[in-house]
Amino acid sequence: MRNKITIVFDFDGTIADSLTLVTKIVTQLSSKYRLKNDQLELSDFQNLPAKEIIKLLGLKWWNLPLFIFEVKQKMNKDLNEVKLFDQIEETVQTLNNIDVELNIMSSNSKKNINSFLKQKNLSHYFSKIYTSSKLFNKDKSILKIKNAYPNSTLIYVGDEIRDIEACQKINIPVIAVSWGYNSYQALKKSTPNYLVKKPSEIVDIVKNHIDYNPKVN
Numbered sequence: 001m002r003n004k005i006t007i008v009f010d011f012d013g014t015i016a017d018s019l020t021l022v023t024k025i026v027t028q029l030s031s032k033y034r035l036k037n038d039q040l041e042l043s044d045f046q047n048l049p050a051k052e053i054i055k056l057l058g059l060k061w062w063n064l065p066l067f068i069f070e071v072k073q074k075m076n077k078d079l080n081e082v083k084l085f086d087q088i089e090e091t092v093q094t095l096n097n098i099d100v101e102l103n104i105m106s107s108n109s110k111k112n113i114n115s116f117l118k119q120k121n122l123s124h125y126f127s128k129i130y131t132s133s134k135l136f137n138k139d140k141s142i143l144k145i146k147n148a149y150p151n152s153t154l155i156y157v158g159d160e161i162r163d164i165e166a167c168q169k170i171n172i173p174v175i176a177v178s179w180g181y182n183s184y185q186a187l188k189k190s191t192p193n194y195l196v197k198k199p200s201e202i203v204d205i206v207k208n209h210i211d212y213n214p215k216v217n
Contacts, residue, residue: 004152005206007095008130008145011106011113013159013180017083018075019045025074026057033063046183049161050135065133072109079112084120085179091199092125100206101152105130105141138166146172157202164190175202 012018023045026035036058045053059067075082095102102125106113110131117123132141146154156167159180164187167174176192177199178184187195194205 004101006101006103006149006152006154007202007206008103008105008142008154008156010156010158010160010163010180011104011108011116013182014157014177015085015088015104016116017085017179019181021075021078021081022071025071025078028074029067029070033057033059033067035059045181047186049182049186051162064135068107068133068135072112075108076112076115079115079119082116084122085199087199089120089122091202092122094203095206096125098203098206101149102126103128103130103145105132105145105156107132107135136162138162139169142166142172143170146170155206159187161186161190164192167192175205177202 009015012022029035036056048056054061054064092102104113104126106129108131110129113129113131114123117126130141130145132138134141142154142156153173155173155175156163157175157177158164158167159177160182164174164176173193175194175196176182176187176190178187178195178197179199184195184197194201196202196205
């Protein structure tokens with residue numbers, strides 16, 4: 001019998017190329033939140049985990065929920081600036097054609113995600129969208145999704161170190177993608193099950209029926 005596979009995609013940095021916009025928004029909010037570094041470079045985002053970025057910015061932890069809320073609001077206004085990563089549309093379409101269920105889990109808002117998917121004509125490929133206002137403890141959210149699919153192999157696809165760490169905590173295979181928020185080298189150090197350089201490789205992994213301990217190339 002064919003093994004049923006469910007894929008959970010992260011949104012920002014995995015499907016949506018939003019890093020440039022997020023960097024711009026952080027700069028816009030720097031005075032209000034008294035951030036230490038209002039000229040944050042893209043390379044800072046790409047080479048450091050989220051907690052280190054927050055520390056680098058000097059963002060107070062008690063301000064984090066409101067800060068995230070404001071970032072989401074500003075993103076919604078400028079969503080037209082966010083592009084779809086190359087090959088994502090073809091990859092999602094191919095996975096859908098081979099009967100893989102696709103979901104999204106993100107700390108972004110459902111409103112932003114739905115608007116973006118509608119703009120790009122991708123809404124019909126995704127069964128469910130899960131959102132959480134929390135940046136951390138992502139493992140708990142992923143585990144809830146896993147428990148909702150007891151007869152399916154769940155695979156997470158994400159672009160950040162925290163995605164890898166969350167999946168490792170709960171023994172979920174994770175495909176790390178190198179075109180998002182964290183760089184290839186930063187992701188490699190966290191030893192994901194898979195590390196890919198282009199979206200089409202995700203399809204190859206699924207078709208090979210998932211090897212839980214491959215070497216990272």
